[in-house]
Amino acid sequence: MNTQRTIDREKIRKDRAKKAIALAMENRWEDAIAVNQSVIKDFPEDLETFNRLGKAFSELGRNAEAVEAFEKALALSPHNSIARKNLDRLARLGDAEGSAPALATGARAVPRVFIEESGKSGVMSLLNLAAPQVLVKLAPGHVVQLEIENNKLSVMNAAGDAV
Incomplete structure (x- = not known):
């Protein structure tokens, strides 16, 4: 009986974790927070949560x-x-204004649209990177703008800063 209860609790925890992850993938951060907080309420030592x-x-x-x-x-x-x-990244950010550019613009890239196919996509290194206080605000999935000028490709963040 006790074993079944443990199995049921673990299933509940896993189901809520999957829901929180799905919400995060949809950029529904407030909803993800609520689900994660409900997991912590019932499982206060869940590291992943x-x-x-x-x-x-x-x-x-x-x-x-x-x-x-x-x-x-x-x-x-x-x-x-x-x-x-993440704590190191947040320490570098401090209380910097605009530390959540995705929220300000409402724009996020959808992970499933990224493909790498020979002849149709390319991967390149960036030169002349922006200052660390600009880069620390950029996270995977944040939308950037690509601009071509004088045979050079520039990457701009949502605030218009060169990356």
């Missing part, structure tokens, strides 16, 4: 709450590289 919650808060520019979530993840697992990397 604290990492997801921190990511959702950071996507909305709620950096203090993101830091708190990532610190809780580190308290559960002191060597957690995801939490540590």
Whole structure:
């Protein structure tokens, strides 16, 4: 009987985690926060949920709450590289204005549209990168604008800053 209850609880946790991930993939960060918080209420030592919650808060520019979530993840697992990397990024951001460019523009790239097909796509390295305070605000999935001028390709973020 007790084993079945444990199995049922684990299924509930996994189902909610899948829902939170799906919401994040749709850029529905407020909804993802609510689902992740419900997981934490029932499973207060779920490391992955604290990492997801921190990511959702950071996507909305709620950096203090993101830091708190990532610190809780580190308290559960002191060597957690995801939490540590995100805390480092948030420390570089500080309370910088515009730390959530995706929220300000409402634009995010949809992951499933990225393909790499020979002859139709290319991968290149960027030269003359922007200052670290510009780059730290850019995250995977943020929409950028490509501009060609004088045979050079420039990448601009949502605020119009060169990346």
